[in-house]
Amino acid sequence: MNIHTIDLDFQQVAQTIAAYLVMGPEGLALVETGPGSTLPTLLDQLAQLGVRPGDIKHVLVTHIHFDHAGAAGWWASQGARIYVHYFGARHLIAPEKLIASATRIYGDQMGPLWGEILPAPADRVTAVYDGDVIEAAGLRFTAMETPGHARHHHVYRLGDIAFTGDAAGINIPGNSLADLPAPPPEFELEVWENTVDLLLAQEFETIYPTHYGRLDNWRDHLAQFRPLLRNAANFVKAKLDAGIEREQLLADYTKWNLQRAKSAGLTDQQIHQYITANPLDMSADGIIRYWRKKAG
DSSP, rough: OEEEEEEOOOGSSSSEEEEEEEEEEEEEEEEEEGGGGHHHHHHHHHHHHHHHGGGEEEEOOOOOOOOHHTTTHHHHHOOEEEEEEHHHHHHHHSSSHHHHHHHHHHHHHHHHHHHOOOOOGGGGGEOTTTTTTEEEEEEEEEEEEOSSSTOOOOOEETTTTTEEEETTOOTTTSOOOBOOOTTTTOOOOHHHHHHHHHHSSSSSSEEEEESSSSOOOOHHHHHHHHHHHHHHHHHHHHHHHOOOOOOHHHHHHHHHHHHHHTTTTTHHHHHHHHHHSHHHHHHHHHHHHHHHHHHH
């Protein structure tokens, strides 16, 4: 088995979104599709590996956010089988509600950010449940229910490695900073802490977050990421309790995160990579929504 990390060069920024080509004994599987906007880059990178679209029969997505599964419909139209959390399957088959919701947030940036989002034919979509074993390319991927970032999130275990999507947070290569992707509407603090505890209880050799790339020191990363969940949530709650308005809160949350990055020794380019992978205002909005929902 070989795993190729494919840099999708999202928004022309390197090492922000990855797709993973898994070469098994009986064929190929793709983990994550990235958005439609990066499909030409993905196809070009696959071609350089001697892979044509029709060679890929199995596509696993960790969840249905556009940066992970935006091109899933295109792959389904090419004949690939798409494996996705059962809660998100219907949204790949009929993505109109997702598109409408995202358009309210992104407006005229929808196209440049996410590209074309095609519906996946229902007969090409397999709804996956916790513990399901997906037999693909002569390999056995096991789905692990891992909510917190999104209700519809799976980590895929493959032997002693795992493709973690966003469940293990973000780490851009070249530094040790953990980052928290918490866009609305489904950030759940306690649920995500339980997911991290579940991951820490595993005996993985390495993990592959979608943002970005193979991470061998994953325990150290999660040891930093787990308290960040609560620290970030409490930072936002304190601002809300103090009556800080949204725009100022977003600015304060951004400043707090930039200070974290500078303290960790990140360069301006590395900070740009993190912000491209995870816009800080989106995460602040997700945490705000969590606290307001919790308050009833």
